[in-house]
Amino acid sequence: MHRLLMERSAIIDTLVQVKRSAANPEGSAFRPAREASMMRDLVKRHEGLLPLDTVESIWRVIISTFTYVQSPYAVHADLSVGEPLMRDSARFHFGFTTPFTPHMGARAVVDAVAASKGDLGLLPAAMVPGADPWWTALEPAKAPKIIARLPFVDRADHPAGLPVFVVSHPIADAAVTEVSVFSVRVSGWSARSAAAVSALAEVLAVSDGALDGAALLVSVPDAGTRTAVEDALRQSGASVRSFISVGSHAAPYRIGMDSAG
Structure with a gap:
């Protein structure tokens, strides 16, 4: 070895x-x-x-x-x-x-x-x-x-x-774009909204200073899920102010779920 x-x-x-x-452009080698x-x-x-x-x-x-x-x-x-x-x-x-x-x-x-x-x-x-x-x-x-x-x-x-x-x-x-990550800002955020989105995607959320507002970090497995998340927010009474891509990553390899290891 x-x-x-x-x-x-x-x-x-x-x-x-x-x-x-050669020219070496700025960026990560990762x-x-x-x-x-x-x-x-x-x-x-x-x-x-x-x-x-x-x-x-x-x-x-x-x-x-x-x-x-x-x-x-x-x-x-x-x-x-x-x-x-x-x-x-x-x-x-x-x-x-x-x-x-x-x-x-x-x-x-x-x-x-x-x-x-x-x-x-x-x-x-x-x-x-x-x-x-x-x-x-x-x-x-x-x-x-x-x-x-x-x-x-x-x-x-x-x-x-x-x-x-x-x-x-x-x-x-x-x-790698197996999981896409979005920064989402909403108004009308509520427990109902949180439950609706969490059923579809992984969510980190904090108050953005408004009484009913929130800034969300949402990880979704595909483009179709993004549309479903937006629909779920609206149906829960929330208003989507922005939905901006902030990156992507590989789906985690979960031992015991994706393999027999």
Whole structure:
């Protein structure tokens, strides 16, 4: 394995030299569509006593480190959900070679990614009470976008199980669109509206300052579900003020549901 990794590094070195002689546009070197496909294959073929955690973490370190060697990047993380959890997630998925930069607040992470050449940001995929609707910062066309959700291999005993979104500069050529994510603003928000939408999609929601308003982050599995969500909101008495794409990601591979592992 060591010899093969060194051979791979020699190939990467040649690739880096070629890229240095060519125009290198701004953007992340992260390729979530390719990685999701590889992870599915890894889980499907895994068997025996060797823990899946070990295989997953080794693979993640290899791919993240070679990505870093090819095109250096840093991982910016929002510590508002707790430093140990977020640091564990960053180290498990991106290793120790990739620089880790902590921030207090999700918008600070978005700003850091926007100001970078190709850095990544880790943001909580669960609502913290009283939190700011950070996803509204992803609405402008050139703003960072959600490109992945981690952990990709979703299981109850995952050693880095904190659900996080990965944001980067837009990467349309390498994006995976199995799940689309939208920033939705509504008025007339109510418990009835929340129940109607939650039956169709995964929703994070906070008050936007109005008595009956809300800013939502909605993950939907297909275009048809988006239409159903809009219809459900209107039928529940809510008014849709905006429905803006803020990224997409691969559908999580759920152990026990998508596989027999």
